[in-house]
Amino acid sequence: MKKAIIILTTLALITLAGLYMKEQHDRKIEAQEAKKEELYTLAKKRMTDFIETNYKDIEQIDYTNDYExxxxxxxEVNGYLNGNKKKEIWGIYDKGNDKIISFTVDATEKPECEDKLCEY
Structure with missing residues (x-):
């Protein structure tokens, strides 16, 4: 009888510990996803600033939700310009430097920004 009680108590404790650890893991993953979403929002803002500063005839910038x-x-930020999915944009936002470090934009550069990137 005592063995059964000890075994059941042990199993209950192991189960509770496992559930607690799973909950903590889920919270950690949720927090990481929230940080990624926050970073993606910041990256889109900086990419918008970059494009509007360095390129002309930009009326609308649409971003896709596939980021990495x-x-x-x-x-990595992806999207397209002026509602035309053929005018693609792509860039990598570096949070440490708060800059777009690598990019491809299918648009015409402003004359003052052709030789070097304008500050954004």
Whole structure:
């Protein structure tokens, strides 16, 4: 009888510990996803500033929801311009430097920004 009580108590404790650990893990994953979303929002804002400062005839910028955070902390941003899905944009936002470090924009550069990037 005592063995059964000890075994059941042990199993109950293991189950409760497992549930607690799962809950903590889920909270951690949720927090990481929230950080990624926050970083993606910041990356879109900086990409918008970058494009509007360096390129002309930009009326609308649409972003896709497929983004990727690289191991170095940068985030890849994809989208298109002026409602035309053929006018693609792509860039990597580096949070550490608060800059777009690599990019492709299918638009015409402003004359003052052709030789070097304008500050945004």
């Amino acid at each position: 955070v690289n191991p170095m902390g940068g985030i």
